[in-house]
Amino acid sequence: MLTLPLPHCDYFEAGRCRSCALIEVPYVTQLSEKERRCHDLLPQVPVSRWLPSVAGGVADFxxxxxxxxxxxxxxxxxxxxxxxxxxxxxxxxxxxxxxxxxxxxxxxxxxxxxxxxxxxxxxxxxxxxxxxxxxxxxxxxxxxxxxxxxxxxxxxxxxxxxxxxxxxxxxxxxxxxxxxxxxxxxxxxxxxxxxxxxxMDLGDVSLHLRPQSFFQTNTAVARALYAQAAEWIAAERPGSIWDLYCGVGGFALHCAAAATATATATAATAAAAAVDSGAGSGASAAAAPRVLGVEISASAVESARRSAADAGITAEFIAADATAFALAADASDVPHTVIVNPPRRGIGPALAAWLEAAPAQRVIYSSCNPESLATDLAAMPSWGVRGARVFDMFPHTTHLEVMVLLERQR
CATH class of the missing domain: 2.40.50.1070 (OB fold (Dihydrolipoamide Acetyltransferase, E2P))
Known part of the structure; x- marks a missing residue:
């Protein structure tokens, strides 16, 4: 994909539209510049922890x-x-x-x-x-x-x-x-x-979008974004997950499905081993993670609930301000893993301070603004980066999505 020729845009050439400011820059250069920007802004991420970037395409995306x-x-x-x-x-x-x-x-x-x-x-x-x-x-x-x-x-x-x-x-x-x-x-x-x-049928999960719902503008990259978060969740198999700023439930539902599938497969493997050893004869029930999505838009929450019901996924969604919800939570209710996908301004000082002090063990932070992500991570020194990836949701512009997996260090 990176070597495909750029589309010839008559609107850009005539000066009629400059929205795709980088459309005449080779795509491989666009992507490498976005990677360099993220690496410079997030020096705490070791080079070995950066996964290959997800390209967004050059046209029709x-x-x-x-x-x-x-x-x-x-x-x-x-x-x-x-x-x-x-x-x-x-x-x-x-x-x-x-x-x-x-x-x-x-x-x-x-x-x-x-x-x-x-x-x-x-x-x-x-x-x-x-x-x-x-x-x-x-x-x-x-x-x-x-x-x-x-x-x-x-x-x-x-x-x-x-x-x-x-x-x-x-x-x-x-x-x-x-x-x-x-x-x-x-x-x-x-x-x-x-x-x-x-x-919006994304394969593993279908999301229901209402006219005022937010959804990523690049479907192929959105699939990759959700799949990466689900992969990190499946590897860790947390017993509880919060998805703050959950929107219509994309991260929560994909991660719940992945964690449940992994737990089911693990239980089946254990049961088979027990049968082979003569210690048992049936598979034990898989423990589904407790998944809670928090979103200020009531209509988005309604859509997320419908998607969960359609897919048979066990997840709860509530309409509330993400920061206020977290700050009001009892320490005993804080989950193992917190997912945050905030607007461009980032999670802000209050939620960053809460995550710094909370007993959670993992954070997945998806950001459309690496500058605000860098500011938020600087306020969370107890967290180290286990993985990071650039998702080029917006080709031909300077905008991008970057996601990091954080692990508590102390």
Whole structure:
């Protein structure tokens, strides 16, 4: 994959879009620079503990498009806005998965047919703000229209049959109302027009995504990220796990499944050995780990619970602030292993101090910001790094995901 030629991007060459700032840099150079950055920021990680990086691809890798609606009523653009507020159409963007790229022209035709006007940011008038498109591995789509007013909601609701005729793979459709003139991607109110959640089948586990759910933007790299955490968990076989900032349960569910499978296999091997020696005749029940996910979003927690039930995985999920939950916990309830997957700001001083003092024995820290990870690890000197890996979730940019396995040293 590293030697594949980079895609030729007409948008970048013409200066129309610079989102993929590194698209003209050889991919092997992009990845090696991200590795160097992480190594420099995390000097406490021995070179031998770095696993081979997971490459993210050079094209067709993004499973979600956040498209700004521009242009004019009847001739919308879907892409980004230029500095002057002009809509820049990016329907042929090569980093989107093909299923998204195929849907964008049909979405533009649908919006043209509604007669709704794109929102004019400088003039602060208009209706259509964004279209968010998420693609599942099955090819099914979740569509989310962000609009300014109740009237647009009514128009889109009435036009749903026309939308489904143009985009038949859409299984979840919602409208988000954002009446304010703010530089945000969504408002608080979400109205469902079709379905409730998108099934992201990752192989071992399927995750249910709702319109406001967070999920990694690169499905192949997300699979590798969850698989790495599950491998570390299976090797340790902890009796209890907390997944803080669990979102829709990706880490918790993959790790619970891996730990249970390992325990079952171990029990079966022990039982077989007992039979061979004449000491017994049956396999003992496998001890499933106690898994708890904590996430502030109630809708994400509901999705995680549904995914656990569908997969037959024993795991509990609660809606709470991760830091407040940990700080309020009794020492006797602290698990063997804590998984954290915080936003870019990191876990922060309070949770880092709690982990430094808590009786937990392992931490898996997945970070989308190596700078905040370095700051947090500096506040946790009692922890040593047993393993680390770079996951290139965001090719052609400086962004990345890095995950470390920590072990208490003292």
């Amino acid at each position: 993004r499973n979600k498009a956040k498209l700004v609606v521009g242009g004019a009523s009847g001739t919308v653009t879907l892409g980004i806005l230029g500095r002057d507020g002009e809509g820049i159409d990016l329907r042929e963007c090569l980093i989107q998965e093909p299923g998204i790229r195929d849907a964008i022209p049909h979405l533009a035709a649908f919006l043209d047919g509604t007669g709704l006007a794109p929102y004019d940011v400088p003039a602060r008038r208009g209706e259509l703000k964004f279209v968010h498109v998420t693609l599942a591995p099955s090819g099914e789509l979740m569509l989310r229209f962000v609009v300014r007013s109740e009237q647009s909601l009514h128009v889109l609701r009435k036009a749903l049959p026309a939308l489904l005729a143009l985009v038949p793979r859409a299984v979840v459709v919602s409208v988000n109302l954002l009446p304010e003139h703010r530089a945000v991607l969504e408002g608080e109110r979400e109205e469902m027009l079709l379905g409730s959640s998108l099934d």
